[in-house]
Amino acid sequence: NAGVTQTPKFRVLKTGQSMTLLCAQDMNHEYMYWYRQDPGMGLRLIHYSVGEGTTAKGEVPDGYNVSRLKKQNFLLGLESAAPSQTSVYFCASSYPSNEKLFFGSGTQLSVL
């Protein structure tokens, strides 16, 4: 039972490049989330999904897109990376929204 798996673990991009972060969970969770964690800012919700085929905006959605084509996968895309998107990105999943969250180990992204 792997839990929540994020790939890649590290990535360096140049400004304007695009990339996709993949999150996979094997716990049959309905809810999935993407957070970013920045020093002094805490964890902030980017986008989330309450089920296959659904997505919704969080606190800081600008510059990101997401897709949930399969229940077990939640993809986070950066179409044109900016230095302000340098951060550690975490994916999480849960059963219905009032249950505890399970987190992946994070992706450290640097945009130069």
Add this chain to the structure above:
Amino acid sequence: KQEVTQIPAALSVPEGENLVLNCSFTDSAIYNLQWFRQDPGKGLTSLLLIQSSQREQTSGRLNASLDKSSGRSTLYIAASQPGDSATYLCAGRGGGGKLIFGQGTELSVKP
């Protein structure tokens, strides 16, 4: 808008001491509150989840309480050990279902 605050930002204690970490939130219409542990370079691990109808939850040496009327939650760690050193975050789930995190308390337990 829900805001979650954790004070202090950092705490250092000697091994064996009992300690309390504090979390305050502004919106009393909270569905649940979770405490997480984060080790350096790692993801978050959920420690305890308190539903709005509950007053406290216990797991081993950890006890978390929730007082909605005062907008406060505490995490009590008994007989602290060096392995407890980590950053502890609380997160409240309010209206709309969004989970709002505090900025964490970095705990260091000295041998």
